[in-house]
Amino acid sequence: MKIALITGASSGLGAQFAREIDRTMPGIQEIWLIARRTERLETLAEELQKSCRILSVDLSTDEGITCIQQELERKKPNIRICANCAGYGKVGSVADISYAHNTGMVQLNCVALTAVTKLVLPYLQKGSLLIQIASSAAFLPQPQFAVYAASKSYVLSFSRALREELHGTGIRVTAVCPGPVKTEFFDIAEEGKNIIWYKQLIMADCENVVHQALTDGRKGKAVSVYGVWMKAFYLLTKLVPQQMILSVTRLLNRDHS
Numbered sequence: 001m002k003i004a005l006i007t008g009a010s011s012g013l014g015a016q017f018a019r020e021i022d023r024t025m026p027g028i029q030e031i032w033l034i035a036r037r038t039e040r041l042e043t044l045a046e047e048l049q050k051s052c053r054i055l056s057v058d059l060s061t062d063e064g065i066t067c068i069q070q071e072l073e074r075k076k077p078n079i080r081i082c083a084n085c086a087g088y089g090k091v092g093s094v095a096d097i098s099y100a101h102n103t104g105m106v107q108l109n110c111v112a113l114t115a116v117t118k119l120v121l122p123y124l125q126k127g128s129l130l131i132q133i134a135s136s137a138a139f140l141p142q143p144q145f146a147v148y149a150a151s152k153s154y155v156l157s158f159s160r161a162l163r164e165e166l167h168g169t170g171i172r173v174t175a176v177c178p179g180p181v182k183t184e185f186f187d188i189a190e191e192g193k194n195i196i197w198y199k200q201l202i203m204a205d206c207e208n209v210v211h212q213a214l215t216d217g218r219k220g221k222a223v224s225v226y227g228v229w230m231k232a233f234y235l236l237t238k239l240v241p242q243q244m245i246l247s248v249t250r251l252l253n254r255d256h257s
């Protein structure tokens, strides 16, 4: 059975990956939709043409990861595409953000992503695509988003190294590094507060980011960055000393609370 496995499929980027794979990848026979909100997954499954398998699990728990492991062992699928999209962020200082969220971001964005990656590896074959959702926050440290940015640096570094380890196997690994995208992400990250002006200015559509990610993934690119602003930012973080960028960011953020 040729499948696509998507974590974080109940909304945002994950749901959009499911829609685009459903529409554009005729070889995929089943889509595995993974997240906590069962109803959302069921509604999405009804919308899609392909058959779907719904796994309502909390990936930040051992039980959630074990459930995925057991389902993989039972079905032994041929995973043509795995998109690791589950993740969240909280804006604020490390001191202000709760202990649960400071560690919860690492648990979901890093530990769960690593666990799912390790579990799917035996089921990937030549031509399979592993999409790892990092963020442009991975490019440099971000005060007031410190743990989230660090967790996404982990995803980027991990995915690039894994890509090298898999060199010659025909398995492609692409780290996707979007800037701000219109999803429910900011409802959770900002908890109803205003999104800072420059993030609003460059906010991308989910459809475009996912389309670019799949296009870049198929081309075997190591990193997918959508949009001219984010490409420029990526370049900037490679050329300009980090402390200089951090000082400018401090000025841009000074009136935002």
Ligand SMILES: NC(=O)c1ccc[n+]([C@@H]2O[C@H](COP(=O)([O-])OP(=O)(O)OC[C@H]3O[C@@H](n4cnc5c(N)ncnc54)[C@H](OP(=O)(O)O)[C@@H]3O)[C@@H](O)[C@H]2O)c1
Binding pocket: 007, 008, 009, 010, 011, 012, 013, 014, 034, 035, 036, 037, 038, 040, 057, 058, 059, 060, 085, 086, 087, 088, 089, 108, 133, 134, 135, 136, 177, 178, 179, 180, 181, 182, 183, 184, 185, 186, 188
């Ligand atoms: N939107 C942006 O601006 C942006 C920019 C760069 C990177 N990203 C990254 O893109 C990825 C997708 O985010 P999004 O923008 O699509 O936000 P979103 O709409 O909030 O989607 C997050 C997804 O993660 C799932 N999830 C959260 N906690 C989970 C848990 N404990 N177990 C299982 N699933 C869980 C959510 O489903 P349930 O709540 O149903 O579990 C949801 O499906 C994240 O990794 C995020 O860090 C987003």
